[in-house]
Amino acid sequence: MQEALNFFCLFILYSVPGTSGQILCPDSTEILPCTCSQDVIDRTVNVDCSEANSSDEIHYPFNDVDWPFQNLTRFLLKENNDVSVLPEGVFGDISFEEIFVDLTSVTSLHFTTLLPSKDRLWSLIIGFSSLEEFPWEILPQLINLKELDLQFNALTSLPLLQSASLEYIDIMFNEISHVEAGWSLPNLRILNLNSNPVSDVPTGFFSDMGKLEEFLCFSCALGPTLSTKSLEFRSATFKRIVISSNSISTLDVDAITGLQPNTRLSFRDNEIRELTEVLFRPMLDVLSVDTGHMDIVGNPVKCDCSIAWVVLNPSFLGSVFGVCTDGTNFQDLDPIIFEDCARSEPTLVDDYSTWIDSRMK
Incomplete structure (x- = not known):
């Protein structure tokens, strides 16, 4: 509905006799060093402030210049080392559908930066920058936000997150070491925490992520032991989990639950020495x-x-990709050799190291 209304406004503006596309943007000299461009066919009105030398040079065009059209499409700030903060009210009353900040020195943004866009913003990307703080508390107000990408920054903490709209969160390559249970992200599909020093995922962390499809925590710090119910998924559409390169050597019972028949689970490059059956x-x-x-x-x-x-269960063997310490691929192991393994009950509780369940025969 909102998109249709915006298009209708654009159509009316472009249909007024004697006007041109420039009616959607202020005079170009008034907003320098920012630039404004529009395309009525694509229904976009974009503002690029990548040449700004300070936050003031972004604040001025939006607060001291009259804009004929306030519901814009995209704000861009790219390859900029001069702007370190997006301060209070930097965009005035101008709203955006997308905010794209990339390869900058931005360390923080005030929550009011996002308020004018709270009903329209669907994509917020601040990547490859120096972000140390983020106004997480405003997420519930961003009712159409689908994508939050804060990869390659300097974030160190991650509080409880709540959003009814978010579908994609990417916070890879930050310095986050701890996450808390109690997140409410019912529509989240992808959570990327790759290359953060996260050492523990608390029980119940995924409880309100009923549509989660992918959880990525490559090169985190989950090892050496993955605790019971650490990764307790609640989504019937769960497709992929990556916990490679975590120095994991062992798992507690039920450390990972909620997998689906088509889930891809990657334990690559950990320290697992034995595929203990009970685990x-x-x-x-x-x-x-x-x-x-x-x-x-x-x-x-x-x-x-x-x-x-x-090895003695073809279905299991076909579902495991691995290589033995001697270089033999799992699929090349000879089942006949393993038929001679002991078939007695384990002598110690949960010790299946030399036991083959008779049901495998």
Whole structure:
């Protein structure tokens, strides 16, 4: 509805006799060093302030110049090392659908920067910059925000996040070491925490992420032990989890639950030495039903009797990608060799290292 209204306004403006496309932007000399451009066919009105030498040079065009059209499409600030802050009221009453800040020295933005766009903003990108602070508390007010991309910054904390609209969050390559349970992101599809020193995911963290499809935490700090219910997913559409390069050597029982038959699970480049049945079988029971799989390439897995329960089950073996410490691919292991492994009950509780469930035969 809002998009249709904006287009109608553009149509009316362009239909007024004696006017040109410039009616949507102020006189170009009044907003320098910012520039304004529009395309009625694409229905876009964009403002680029990449040449600004200070925050004041962004503040002035939006607050001291009359704009004939206030519902703009995109704000851009790119490859700029002179602007360090987007201060209070920097955009005046001008609103945007997209805000794109990239390769800058911006360290913070005041929450009022986003308020004029609270009903229209769908994409907020501040990447490859120096962002140390972000007004997380304003997220519930940004009712149409779908995409939040803050990758490659200097953020160190991540409080409880709440948003009924967000579908994509990318905070990769920051300095976040801790996350709290209680997030409310019912429409979130992708959460990317890659390359943050996150050492623990609290129980219940994913409770209100019922549409989550991907969780990415490559090169975090989840090891050496992944605790029970650390990764307890609640989404029937969950497709992908990446926890590679986390120095994980062992898992507690039920450390990862809620996988779906087509989920792709990557344990690549960790320190897992043994595929203990009591820990890994519940996951393979699900993944082997359809196209799901577990990737443990790059782990020092011993291909002795501890892996027999996988090798002797074709469905399990077809759902695990891995290489033994001697360089043998899992799919090249000879099941006949593993038939000689002991078949007695484990002598210690949860010790399946030399036991093969008779159901595998």
